Structure formats: C-alpha cells, structure tokens
Amino acid sequence: MRVGVILQARMSSSRLPGKVLRPLCGRPMLAWIIERLRLCRKADTVILATSDRPDDDAVAALAEQCGIPAFRGSLDDVLDRFVKCAQSHGLDAIVRATGDNPFVDPQEIDAMIGFFQENRLDYASCFPALGSRLPIGLGAEIMSAQALAVSARDGLAAHHREHVNEYIQENPNLFAQATPPTPADKSAPTASFTVDTPEQFTRAEQLLGQFLAAHPGAMVSTPWLIRHAPC
Numbered sequence: 001m002r003v004g005v006i007l008q009a010r011m012s013s014s015r016l017p018g019k020v021l022r023p024l025c026g027r028p029m030l031a032w033i034i035e036r037l038r039l040c041r042k043a044d045t046v047i048l049a050t051s052d053r054p055d056d057d058a059v060a061a062l063a064e065q066c067g068i069p070a071f072r073g074s075l076d077d078v079l080d081r082f083v084k085c086a087q088s089h090g091l092d093a094i095v096r097a098t099g100d101n102p103f104v105d106p107q108e109i110d111a112m113i114g115f116f117q118e119n120r121l122d123y124a125s126c127f128p129a130l131g132s133r134l135p136i137g138l139g140a141e142i143m144s145a146q147a148l149a150v151s152a153r154d155g156l157a158a159h160h161r162e163h164v165n166e167y168i169q170e171n172p173n174l175f176a177q178a179t180p181p182t183p184a185d186k187s188a189p190t191a192s193f194t195v196d197t198p199e200q201f202t203r204a205e206q207l208l209g210q211f212l213a214a215h216p217g218a219m220v221s222t223p224w225l226i227r228h229a230p231c
Contacts, residue, residue, distance in 0.1 A: 001092045001093055001117065002044050002045075002089075002090055002091055002092045002093070003042060003043050003044055003091065003092065003093045003094075003095065003113055003142075004043060004044060004045045004046070004047055004086065004089055004091040004093075004094060004095065005037050005040060005043045005045070005046040005047070005094075005095040005097055005109070005140075006047050006048075006049050006071075006082055006085055006086065006091075006094055006095065006096055006097070007033065007034065007037060007046060007047065007048050007049065007063075007068075007097045007098070007099065008049050008050070008078060008081070008082070008096065008097070008098055008099060008164075009030055009033075009048060009049075009050055009059055009098070009099030010050055010051050010053075010056055010059065010075065010099070011055045011056055011058070011059060012051075012053075012055065012056075012075070013100070013196075015196045015197055016195070016196060016197055016198060016201065019099075019100065019195060019196075019201060020059060020099040020100075021058060021059065021062065022201065024102060024201070024204060024205055024208060025205055025208045025209050025212060028062055029099070029102050029195065029201075029204075030059065030062055030063075030066075030099055031062065031066055032102045032208075033097070033099060033101060033102055033104060034046065034048070034063065034066045034067075034068060035066070035219075036102075036103075036104050036105075036106050036219065037097055037104065037106060037109075038067075038068070039106035039219070040095075040106045040109050040110055040113075041106075041110055042109075042110045042113040042114060043095060043109070043110075043113065045068075045069075045089060045091075046068045047068060047069050047070070047071055047085060047089055048060065048063035048068055048069070048070045048071065049070075049071045049073060049081050049082060049085045050063075050070060050071075050072060050073075051072065051073065051074065051075035051081075052072040052073060052074070052075070053075055056072070056075075060072060069089075071084070071085040071088060071089075073085065076161065076162065077161045077162075078161065078162055078163070078164055079148075079151060079152050079155065079160060079161045079162075079163075079164050079167075080152060080161065082094065082096070082148060082164050083148055083149060083152045086145050086148060087145075091145055092144065092145050093113070093116065093117075093142055093143070093144055093145065094142065094143055094144075094145060094148055095109060095112075095113065095140050095141070095142045096140060096141050096142070096143070096164055096165065097109075097140045100137070100194050100195050100196055101137045101138065101193070101194055101195070102193075102195060102204055102208070103137060103138055103193045103204070103207075103220055103222070103225055104137070104138055104139070104140060105134065105138045105139065105186070105222050107222075108126055108134055108138065108139060108140075108180075108182075108186065108222070109126075109139075109140050111126075111180055112124055112125070112126050112139070112140065112141075112142055112180050113142060115178070115180035116142045119176075119178060120176070121144075121176045121177055121178055122143065122144050122146070122147040122168070122175035122176045122177060123141070123142070123143045123144070123147055123165075123168045123169075123175050123176070123177035124141065124142050124177060124178055124179065124180060125139065125140070125141035125142070125165075125177075125179060126138075126139035126140065126141075126179065126180060126182070127139050127141065127179075128189035128190075130169070130179055131179040132179050132180070132182055132189065133182035133186075133187040133188070133189045134182050134186055134187075134188075134189065134222070135186075135188045135189065135191040135192060135193055135222070135225070135226065136189075136191065136192035136193065136194055137192055137193040137194030137195070138186075138193060138222055138225075141165055143165070143168060143175075147168055147175050148164075150167075150174070150175075151164070151165075151167040151168055154167065155167030185222075185223045185226075186222045186223060186226070188226045191225075191226060191229065193207075193225060193229070203229070207220070207225065207228060207229055208220060210228065211224060211228075
C-alpha cells in the first residue's frame with residue numbers, strides 16, 4: 001500500500017488570508033507544517049495540493065523549497081483536487097492534512113495509518129468531533145483511494161466538494177470507518193491548537209517561541225502543548 005500525505009493549503013483563507021505564508025517564529029507557518037509531516041515514518045510521500053490560481057504560486061514554490069512536490073488543481077472543488085493529486089502520485093491511501101495546523105502530530109498520524117491498515121478500513125481519523133481525544137488541530141484523517149474516488153463520483157453536494165471527507169462521514173454503511181485510541185498523555189479533546197484567526201496565530205507564535213527558547217532546534221510535542229496551554 002502506497003500511502004501519501006496530501007497537505008491542502010491556499011492563500012485565500014476566509015478568516016485569515018495569507019496565513020500559510022505568514023511568518024511564525026521566523027518561518028512561514030506552512031514550512032513548520034511540512035517539516036512535521038515529513039517526520040511521518042509510515043507515509044511514503046508528502047505532497048502539497050494547492051489551487052491553480054496565480055495567488056497560490058508562492059504556496060507551491062514554498063513547498064518545493066521545503067523539498068516536497070506541489071500539485072495544482074481546482075480552488076473550489078477540493079475533492080477533485082485530491083482525487084487527481086492521489087492519482088498522479090499513485091496513492092492507495094491518502095492522509096489529508098491542512099494548512100492551519102502548525103502543531104500537527106506526526107506520531108499520531110503514524111499510529112492512525114497503522115490502525116487504518118490493521119483494521120482494513122476505508123476511513124479513519126483522529127478528530128475530536130469524530131471521537132478522538134487528541135486536541136483539535138493536531139490530528140489528520142486517512143482514506144482509501146477507492147473511498148475517495150467513490151466520494152468524487154457520488155458526493156455531488158457543494159459541501160462534499162469543498163470538504164473532501166463529508167460524503168464518507170455521512171455514509172458509514174458504505175465505508176468502514178473508525179477512530180484510533182489516543183494515548184493518555186495526549187488526551188485533551190477540548191483543547192485547540194488550530195490557526196484560523198489572528199488571535200489563534202498570536203497564541204501559536206507565543207507557544208512556539210516559548211518552546212524554542214527552552215529547546216532550540218527541537219520539535220514541539222503534544223504533551224508539552226497540553227501542559228503549557230491547558231484548556
């Protein structure tokens with residue numbers, strides 16, 4: 001099984017435009033996300049999927065500077081973008097990550113991939129909204145290429161095209177899906193570390209700056225985040 005992480009990112013975020021390239025402790029936020037995703041040992045590749053609009057040229061360029069390929073597709077039909085990206089890279093399973101999570105946990109993504117494979121699932125996620133106890137903004141989801149293709153064929157509503165995962169989530173009778181367990185030291189489902197607003201960006205920069213001052217060159221762990229920013 002060839003597993004790829006597809007990281008979706010664009011400049012035209014509605015709540016915080018340009019956030020993916022906004023400097024976070026001296027580096028674009030997207031660069032931090034890419035660095036963390038490249039630590040996933042069970043993923044064969046990490047690919048950035050952005051739009052084919054000119055204002056996302058800089059996003060694609062940054063991905064290539066960080067050592068990962070960039071795929072360009074529809075701005076609004078994100079589901080189509082994912083399907084074509086997965087096909088172009090010969091993926092059997094797709095981990096979907098997003099450009100608003102600078103503290104995404106690569107260890108939990110690896111655990112999720114293993115859980116998905118061992119249980120022969122069509123879909124798995126570590127989102128609190130779907131039963132995980134991992135903090136918001138630290139997880140991801142994985143789906144089979146077949147489930148993604150069926151979603152693209154049959155998920156015709158606007159929200160299916162925009163959010164990639166919702167046709168699968170709405171049809172548990174069609175797709176075998178489950179949520180992996182969360183380690184006790186990473187359990188904080190009401191805490192959130194996602195970045196959608198200026199206030200959340202400032203908080204992320206404060207947390208990252210505090211960590212780097214004490215641990216130069218290290219990667220922020222989920223237990224550290226939970227201890228230093230309790231809900």
